[in-house]
């Protein structure tokens with residue numbers, strides 16, 4: 001069922017591999033662990049210094065020795081990615097669209113004045129790591145191995161400048177659902193996630209840190225997440241929490257168009273591609289708060305959901321704006337997002353044909 005892509009791993013010989021002598025996998029039920037809290041046996045690290053990528057190694061998962069003056073801690077020159085690996089019923093391991101994550105990581109690196117990670121390091125490290133830790137991949141219906149590649153500046157120095165040394169690291173953790181339940185979201189019209197000319201379109205660590213306080217305020221009001229609005233007018237919707245945002249309005253799938261302030265989500269891309277393939281009307285454009293409020297009054301907002309790697313499809317059951325709450329149709333009635341959720345899951349688990357060629361097989 002898988003679309004097999006042969007990956008020529010030029011860096012393989014250069015990766016020093018130190019295997020754990022005692023796997024921890026039997027200590028966990030990998031199909032039933034909280035998201036992002038238990039890490040697999042091994043990790044991959046590549047180091048950059050003197051203008052080039054030098055050492056690459058796989059080692060048992062461990063803490064990082066570092067100086068309190070390490071640049072990433074002070075100035076946020078740090079980026080990351082999120083992707084997932086799956087195991088089919090016959091035990092085949094594959095990763096969902098990793099080349100897309102690789103490309104986006106380097107887009108982030110350029111914007112944050114960091115060195116790009118070579119493909120053979122990113123993909124070579126990833127493949128070797130998954131071969132070693134495949135026992136950590138959940139087999140449950142909604143389970144996957146969440147993969148977190150990240151790049152951090154490691155100069156030991158106080159002073160704002162691009163670091164001269166970096167570490168590129170990959171860690172992984174078994175993952176089930178990110179949101180246990182459908183979520184309520186509050187439209188945020190005071191705080192801003194991203195501005196024109198800023199870094200909202202890349203996966204810079206600081207984008208997430210800055211979101212926490214507004215999210216905490218929304219949570220105090222009974223919401224799980226916020227919907228970010230544009231920084232200039234606070235009238236147009238951008239993203240929801242850490243996810244891209246989608247609506248079915250009437251019979252059209254609508255999502256905010258990509259811009260400087262919106263992350264080019266890989267789940268977003270995949271949902272749009274499937275919708276178009278199914279012949280659905282798809283619009284990538286500005287969505288105003290007013291359009292949603294008017295659409296709600298007319299009963300046109302059929303579905304609302306967030307899409308992201310961690311969350312996959314996160315159903316939104318109601319939207320708050322100022323002091324009002326707008327409940328949305330029951331999740332069971334949502335034809336499109338439920339179909340997309342099942343289809344993506346089936347593609348990832350190798351249960352249906354991967355017509356788009358999204359699954360990268362680890363051999």
Ligand code: COI
Nearest residue numbers: 082083242308309310311
């Ligand atoms: C993802 O969806 O993978 C993310 O990066 C969001 C979050 C876990 C930070």
